[in-house]
Amino acid sequence: MPAAEVVTDHSWGLVGTAVLELQLDGERFIAKAGDTKDRHISREIRAHREWLAPWTTRGRAPRLVHADEEAKLLVTRFLPGVLVQGTEQEWDPDIYRQAGELLAAFHAQVAVPDETHEARENRRSLAYLDKKHTIAPEVTARLRSEIESWPTAAAVLVPTHGDWQPRNWLIDEGTVGIIDFGRTDLRPAITDFARLAVQQFATNPALEPAFFDGYGSDPRGPAAWHRIQLREAINTTVWAHQVGDKPFEAQGHRMLAAALRE
Incomplete structure (x- = not known):
């Protein structure tokens, strides 16, 4: 996604996980990346791959776009709401x-x-x-x-x-x-x-x-x-x-x- 524009940085700053809202070709995405200490990205990837269907099939959770457990990287579609x-x-x-x-x-x-x-x-x-x-x-x-x-x-x-x-x-x-x-x-x-x-x-x-x-x-x-x-x-x-x-x-x-x- 080299042409993606960063819309908002949603990172907490307490731990070394970056969370960015991106826009590309009129669509919005969420990208997450973990640092060397991160243990959450792998859990999140597993959740998307194994357990989120009861929510994603109803549009109640974001859908997975890309995941790389070794790189500690996750991209999902943006879920609208406040x-x-x-x-x-x-x-x-x-x-x-x-x-x-x-x-x-x-x-x-x-x-x-x-x-x-x-x-x-x-x-x-x-x-x-x-x-x-x-x-x-x-x-x-x-x-x-x-x-x-x-x-x-x-x-x-x-x-x-x-x-x-x-x-x-x-x-x-x-x-x-x-x-x-x-x-x-x-x-x-x-x-x-x-x-x-x-x-x-x-x-x-x-x-x-x-x-x-x-x-x-x-x-x-x-x-x-x-x-x-x-x-x-x-x-x-x-x-x-x-x-x-x-x-x-x-x-x-x-x-x-x-x-x-x-």
């Missing part, structure tokens, strides 16, 4: 009903039993606590003790978005579309509810029932949901500290406090 986050639609129950319905179709594609998932996630959370972070030492000790006591029964994994929240939803003439698949992977379905639970659901009580009305049911069991919340809180707090995202780090601390209270 980010839901920061608009009045962020608090519209109908948006969450649509998001729930879209997510249910995504989760329903395949279910994979995994005997090692819980033990692997426990090790991952403990490894995060070994990194530099701002979690208080007494809280860190409590977290380690609790994680080491958790059971490691088999889990059922499904395709998950990994960052399911309004900053990755677009609204176009009342219809919700989905972007950003850099965290897409096989996980327990309820992991996709974690960020909404501590953000929009906690702010507006009408959004959670609307979301699960679209999803079809609320599959969260208390013990499994607690483990998900605590893991997500640890990962958020430590990762945000590593990249210098202070607001996200503060959110991680709030998530930790809430999970530990429960």
Whole structure:
């Protein structure tokens, strides 16, 4: 695409991933390129190749144009719309009903039993606590003790978005579309509810029932949901500290406090 014109640079600047909106021959595209540390482009490529059909066939997610996993490069067609986050639609129950319905179709594609998932996630959370972070030492000790006591029964994994929240939803003439698949992977379905639970659901009580009305049911069991919340809180707090995202780090601390209270 040597003749493409850069319309907008959508890169976050927190990590070494470039995201450019391009125009070529009257069409718009999104190009993403990762640096040597990037682990998200390969996930996004896999998502496009294996799991996005429930959305792309309905025009609810961008279609793949080109991908090179070795070069960490991805090009998709531009998906029109405005980010839901920061608009009045962020608090519209109908948006969450649509998001729930879209997510249910995504989760329903395949279910994979995994005997090692819980033990692997426990090790991952403990490894995060070994990194530099701002979690208080007494809280860190409590977290380690609790994680080491958790059971490691088999889990059922499904395709998950990994960052399911309004900053990755677009609204176009009342219809919700989905972007950003850099965290897409096989996980327990309820992991996709974690960020909404501590953000929009906690702010507006009408959004959670609307979301699960679209999803079809609320599959969260208390013990499994607690483990998900605590893991997500640890990962958020430590990762945000590593990249210098202070607001996200503060959110991680709030998530930790809430999970530990429960």
